[in-house]
Amino acid sequence: MRRALPIVVVLVVLLAAIAVVNPFFLEPAGFLGFLKRAAPLVILAAGQYFVIVSGEFDLSVGSLVTAEVVIAARLIDGDESATWPVLALLIVIGLLVGLVNGVVTTKLRVPSFIVTLGMLLVLTGAVFLWTGGAPRGALSEGFRMFGRGGLGPLPWSVLILLAMGAAAIWLTRTDFGRTLIAVGDNERAAALSGVRVDRAKIFAFMLSGLAAAVAAVLLGGFAGVSAQAGQGLEFSAITAVVLGGVALGGGRGSVPAALAGAFTLEALFTLLNLYGISGALESTVQGVIIIAAVAAGAVRLPWKFTPRRGDAHAAS
C-alpha cells in the first residue's frame, strides 16, 4: 500500500476539490454515483496493469469494449432469455482476444504495441463492417441492470468493481503476480531462473481481455448501445495505470496504485466537467500525464546513483 501513497494523496486532493464545488458529492448517493461512473475505467486499468507490469501494452481494449457492446446488442436484440448466454459469450470473446494478443506477442515475437494496435484496427473495422456504422438490436433490461441498477442503494457496478479489484489484488500476491513483475523487470533473468515467460504474458493479456469484457457489460448497461462505447478507453486505461506509478516497460508497480490512478483520472475528468471545461482538454491532460510520468520514471538524479539494470525489457 505504501507504493500507492503519492497517488492516493493526489486523489484525495481532487475529491476534496470536487466536494467544494459540488457538496452533494459527499452524500452516499453522490459518491456512489462517482464510483459507478469510474467502475469501467478502473476495471480496465486493473487489466491493463497486468499487461504493463509484464513489459507489454494492450491498445486493443477500447475497440474490444465497443465490439462487445455492439455484439451484445445484436445477439440479445431485446430478448431477456438471451441475456445470460450472451454475457458468457462476451467473457469468452474477451479472453479469446487476449489469448490472440498474447500468443502473437510471445510466440511470433511481434511487439505488443504493434499486435494490439493491429487488433484495435481489426476490431474497429470489423465492427464497422458488421454494423455499417449503425448498430442494430437492443440490450435487454437484464443486461442493462449491471450498469444501471443496484442491490438496494449499492449499484451493481460498484459491487462488481469491488469484486474485480479484490481479485486483482489477490492475483498480484500469488506466484503469478510476482512472476509477472519479474518478467517485466528482466525477462531474460526470469526465463533463466525457470519462469515460463510466455505463459505469464499470455495470461496477462487474457486478464486484460476479461477486464474489457466486464467493462463493456457495465458501459453498455450504463449508457446503452453505441458504436462509440469504448472510444479512447485504451489510452485512458494506460494513463490511469501510468498515473498510478506503474512503470511503462514493466517490472514496477502495484494494483492498488493503478486502481487509484484510474479513480484519479476519473476524478480529474469530473472536476473539469464541473468547471465547465470538457471535451478536447481531457485528451490534452491525458497526454501530459503520460509524458510527465514516463519522463519522471526515466530521470535519475546523480546523488542517488544506482547501477543500471539489464535493459532487456526496454528492448522487447
Add this chain to the structure above:
Amino acid sequence: MPRHKAAIAVLAALVVAGCTTDKPASTTPSTASATSAQGSGTGEQSKFFVQADFDAQLAMRSETPQGPSDKPWEQAIAPQMTGTATYKKDGPYHLCFSNAAVNNPWRQVGWKTMQAEVGLHKEIGKFTALDAEGKDDKQISDIAELQAKGCDALIVSPNTTATLTPAVTAACGKVPVIVFDRGVETDCPVTFIKPIGGYAFGADAAEFLVEKVPAGGKVLALRILPGVDVLETRWSAAKVVFDRSQSQVVGVEFTDGDAAKTKSIVSDYLQRYGKIDGVWMDSGATAVAAIEAFEDAGVPVPPINGEDQQDFLQKWKDAGLTAVAPTYPTYQWRTPIIAALKILKGEEVPKLWNLPQPKVTGENLSTYLKPNMPPLHYALCGCEDLPGYPETWGGKKS
C-alpha cells in the same frame, strides 16, 4: 526513489493542467454559464450566425411547399425554377455520386435510400458512387476521378463546404452538378438540395421548450461539438429563442455524441441544481441517454427534444414524455436522383431546392414510430414505399 519523483511530476502535471484550464473559463464565460449570472446564460452568439439566413429559414417553416404532399422528397418550398434544356440528352444515363462518408447512422439510412431510389429508374444504366470516408482530400480526388468516367450527371454530398468548393467548380464546367445536404460556396451547381436547415431545427426544439417549461425554469443545452457549421446554426437559433424567453439556460455542454458522457453530464447537473426543467439537444443520438439519467435519478423526465430516431420515439411513447423531434430528413437522399433525371430530360428544377422539414410531435408520433425498425433508424427516410423495405434498412417484416 523514482516513485516519489513520478508522483511529484504527476502533481506538477496536474498543476499545469489546472493553469491551462483556468484560462478558457475566465476568457469565455459562455462555456461556464453555470456560474455566470449574465443574461439567460446562453453565452455569446456563434460566429456562424447569419441573421438573414435565420429569418429566411424560420419563415420557410410556415410556407406551403409545392409538389405532391405524400412525397415530401419531391416537394420544394418557394422554388425559383431554372431551365435545363442545355443538358437534355437521351438515356440510358450514367449517374455518378461523390459521397462525403457513410460513417454515421444518418448517412447509412440516407445512402440505402438513395440506392433504392436508383433501382426504381430503368433509364439509369449505370450508377457509380465513391465514398470519401470523411476526408476532404479523398473527396477532391474522387470528384476528379468521376469526371473521367463519362458521367452524365454528378451528385455531390460535400464533406466540408469551403474545401470542396474548387473541386465542385471545376466539375461544373464538364457535367451538370447536383449538390445536396451541405452546400458549397458557388452557385455553379444546377441545383442545391437541402431541407430547410439548422436554424429551423434549433428553433423548433427551443420554441417547444420555451412553451412547455415554466417561466424561470432551468434548461440544459447539450451539443455534440463546437465549430461545425451545421451544428452551430442549430444552437445559435436556439440561443436567439432562449434569449427572448423567461427560461434560464443553466448550462451549455458538449457531449462528443457519446452516450455515457451525456448521461454523466445530465447526472452532474441534476446533482448540482436538484431539478432540471428542460433539455435542449442539437441532435437526437444521445437523447435516450439523457432521458435515462433522469430515470436513474428517480426524477420525472422534463420536456426534451430528440430527433426522429426510433430509439427516442419508442422511449417517448413508452414513458409518455413531453417531447418534440425536429428532423433533418433522410428522405433528402432520394431527391438528387430525381433531380438528375429531370435535368437530363431537360425539365425545369428549382435552383435552390428547399425540402420541407417536418417535426415529430405528440400528435403524429404514432405515424413515425415503427417498432420493427432498428433503434438508430431515422423515421423520415421516405423509404417505406421503396423495394427492399424494411429488410434493407435493417428492419423486420411484420
